Amino acid sequence: MMGHMKYEMVIVGALETNCYLIYCEETLECAVVDPGADPEKIIRQISELGLNPSILINTHGHVDHVGANKDIKEKYDIPLCIHSADSKMLDNILASAMGLFLGAKKSPKPDRFLENGEIISIGRSHLEVLHTPGHSPGSISLSGNGFLFSGDLLFCGGVGRTDLPGGSWNVLEDSIRSRIFSLPDDTVVLPGHGPATTVGQEKMANPFIR
Secondary structure: OOOOEEEEEEEEOOOOEEEEEEEEOOOOEEEEEOOOOOHHHHHHHHHHHOOEEEEEEOOOOOHHHHOOHHHHHHHHOOOEEEEHHHHHHHHOOOOOHHHHHOOOOOOOOOOEEEOOOOEEEEOOEEEEEEEOOOOOOOOEEEEEOOEEEEEOOEEOOEEOOOOOOOOOHHHHHHHHHHHHOOOOOOOEEEEOEOOOEEHHHHHHHOOOOO
């Protein structure tokens, strides 16, 4: 049932955010995850792969992950989804110098809120929503088919910042230990920035979580 899922990574913006196109190989239905900038680059990749976007997901509300929400939502007329604890951030993305620097546009309001344990269907594939706060109160990860899309929670050899508003080191560490390190060691972790890793590699070698 889960063997149909594939993904394409599109690196966008000055902060090199990993935007993911997660899709069902059979139906080509697609989730657009974290369109942080460069909407034309994302749209081009969707077109080249022949994908049919059905949902827009933000793993959290920071501007480098949501800056192209407006263009993607308007282009494909799809629901925008985020955890409720980060929804207010979408109102403030133009208030920061970073928003201007990244060329962000004011985000539409979310169409619905994602909750821990929720299952999102993408064609014949499925993603489970894991609420993984710490980097921000409403940070989520998406798990399915041996992949984990971790947002800015966990990186290859690193973890997300906790010095931004709503961040907490203790909460982040608990999210990683309880929600991520309980997954199989061969789970491929696809973070919001930088290269992929695995749960096993981070358990063994991540210097921040020992």
